[in-house]
Amino acid sequence: MIEEAEERGDGWHLHTCFMTNKDAPFVAQLLASHPNNVCAYFANGEENRRLNIPCFMSQLEHDAHIYTCGPTPMMRAVRGTGAELPSEVLHFECFGSTKDSNETAFEVQLNSSGKVIPIAANKTILQALQDADIQISSESGICGTCRTGYIAGDVDHRDYVLNLDQREKCLMACVARSKGRIVLDL
Template identity: 30%
Template sequence: MTMTSLQRPGVTTLELVVRRVTLEAKGINAYELVDPERRALPPFTAGAHIDIHLPNGLVRQYSLSNSPVEHHRYVIGVLRDPNGSGGSAAVHQLQVGDLVHVSVPRNNFELQAGANRSILLAGGIGVTPLKSMMHALHEQGADYELHYCCKGPEFAAFSEEMQVLIEQGRVHLHFDGGDPAKSFDIKTFLRNTPTGCHVYYCGPAGFMQACKYAASHWPSGRVHFEHFKAPAKPTAPQAPAEEGADGFVAKIASSGEQIPVQNGQSLAQVLQDAGYPVETSCQSGLCGTCKVRYLEGEVDHQDYILDDAEKGEFLTTCVSRATSKLLVLDL
């Protein structure tokens, strides 16, 4: 049966229905979202995420976990965090038949074409984007392996779905029982740097730090990661104010308008207040919704998604600021 695509120029938000809710692991539900009229959804690539507009007014980002060849559904996995700000709890209140508004998929965590081999490292609920990558690589006939680390079998979401690949040695489960001394030795595993091999990782803060340390000697451009929560910034003694710390001027390239941005103000909010439609979502430099090109100025990048090449051309307006007195934006 041929499906009519829901993709239309200019469409950024979709109204989908919760078709299925599945208990995947302890505290983790999977939500299958489909078009109410069963039309095909806008396509996505492995590593992509969607924004979900929740009934309590919050907007949260969740990675798509299913295969990109599935055009009829989006599947997300959500861990209920009792210490969170209410986003995951609101998702866990969704029931089959509920309508939800979501964004079209965006991807800041793309698979790199032409890799000789791909290593996927997942910690806890960070498995969701890597599971989608697993599907894509498997369907391409690519060389890959997924290592999934969590406390125990009861915490391993999607393990039943991955059982065949586990038996084939493509997916490896690592359980530490909550004892760091028994955790997967990522440092030893990533000791060698095979030519053309790329590493991808996602998980909670401690896992991310361990992967970063273990892959620190890998060549630039071959290590890729995505935070699902902004890392806690270390507390440091108050440093002397840098140039621009007390404010700067954002200049709009198309009109020449100059807009003051005071210390403590969000650049995104200032631009919105001035009538420039900068879209925001996560407000923490994780999703890339508010990414804007800049043409002149020095930037203190506070995001967790832009690579070194992008930082010379773009900034995330929700968290980044200028350290120069003037910042010229391509708006």
């Protein structure tokens, strides 16, 4: 990504966060080769220097894009701090799921047929649709393949794929939940 940005002549900065310096592969090389573009933050150890997300984001240029990958609390902080930014400038990549142990049952309704499918507390929308012979693929809320349109309902979005505008019309069937009924555009 760095090489591509430099080939295009795009400006870039990398802010990378780790628990300790020992957990930071390649940071010394990045700092040496790009001293004006790389900043490393360490939560623990003698380096104890954490990234202040609100402060960092308040100093960005107006046309900056933010690419975020990391633990769920950090991704939530970036999404929350960037809530006023145009949704197309925030980009997220996650390597885990956002499942909660206190799930509740709810329903989805297929708009085309009116069929109601119950979603058990221990199932996802995706699993329930597949059980009903409606095929959608995916399992983790990070790849985007189970993106499904919806028409009505209070959706609890748990993905890191959809931006705020997209969330008004789409959900990720592998991780989205609700406290009531969602009408799917299926």
